[in-house]
Every structure is written in structure tokens, then in C-alpha cells.
Amino acid sequence: NAGVTQTPKFQVLKTGQSMTLQCAQDMNHEYMSWYRQDPGMGLRLIHYSVGAGITDQGEVPNGYNVSRSTTEDFPLRLLSAAPSQTSVYFCASSYRQWDYEQYFGPGTRLTVT
């Protein structure tokens, strides 16, 4: 198994541009989520999904959209990038909600100028 994969590894955007961060898992996990990691703020939940076709907001959802058309993929869209979205983004997955170990991808380092 490749586990949780993310692309790209690095990205530089200009303010106002849009882009999609890709996340895929090959473990047949129902639950997937996106976090951002910022110095002094730790990791914060952006959006999550409990299964294909079901998504919900986390604690910092503004400026981001998600969709879950398949079990494997959970892309994160930045609608109009802002410097405040400069961060490292991690995708995570687990077999189901609640009681299962969560696995993280290698991250995407995004800089918005």
C-alpha cells in the first residue's frame, strides 16, 4: 500500500490564484480530513469527510472547498489564495470515524505571495 499520498509537495501561488491540493489513499478508508500546520498554532482541522459524497466543515474552513466523489480521493480547493493561507497542508485518513488510528500524508508546503 502507498498509504496516503499528496501532490504537489511544494507550491507557490500569487494572491487571488486558485488551485487544488490532491490527496489519495489506497487503504479503503472511509474517513478523510485536511489539516493545516502553522508555527505557534499547531495543526487545525479544515474539512473532513465520513464517506464518499459526505463532507463537513472543520474549525478553519473559510477559503477552502472540498468534495468526495470516490472513497480514495479527497481534494482540497483554494478558491482565491491569500497570504494567510501560506501553510503546510496535511491530509489524513482512518478506517472509520471515532476509534481508529489516523494516518497522515507527507504534506504540501504552500506559499502565497
Add this chain to the structure above:
Amino acid sequence: KQEVTQIPAALSVPEGENLVLNCSFTDSAIYNLQWFRQDPGKGLTSLLLIQSSQREQTSGRLNASLDKSSGRSTLYIAASQPGDSATYLCAVTDMEYGNKLVFGAGTILRVKS
């Protein structure tokens, strides 16, 4: 609101020493607690998952304990090695937002050879 605190913030030890990392959380209503390791510029690697009904988990030289009623967990690393140098993150699965992980700020560990 759940808050997770990790002590110490940084630790430097000689190779071979046994060490303890501490984690505390404010709300005992958790599903589980997970310890992660993060190397610089990398993703999070899951080390141990302790369910809320369990007291401890062991994996190789690592042992994690959980005292849910007092809101505490410890990660014990036996016979530390330079390869153990990394940031160790403690996270609890909060009952809000589905399966949200609430992270501590981490302990930066350096094992000197």
C-alpha cells in the same frame, strides 16, 4: 474547548537514556489518544494509539500510558538512539467535528551520540 499541553517543549539527552514525554488534556470526553512523530519537513508518523478504555500500549522501545480521568498520558522511550530525534506530538480524538484530532504543540527531542 479541548486543550492539549505537552511538557517539556524540548529535551536533549545522551544516547542510551530512558526518557518520558508528558501530555495532558483538559476534557476527558475523548475516544482515544494518539502519539505521532514528525521529522523536520516531513509528515506525521503514527506511533501508538490508545483507546479511551485502555491504560497503555507498547510498540518496541515505546510505551504509552493513558489516565483518562486525570487527563494525562506519557510516552516512555527506552534506550534512546540518535534516530529517535524528532518532534513528538500528542493528539486526542475530540467528540466534536466527527473525528477531529486536537494536537499538543509537541516536544522536540534531540538524542546526542
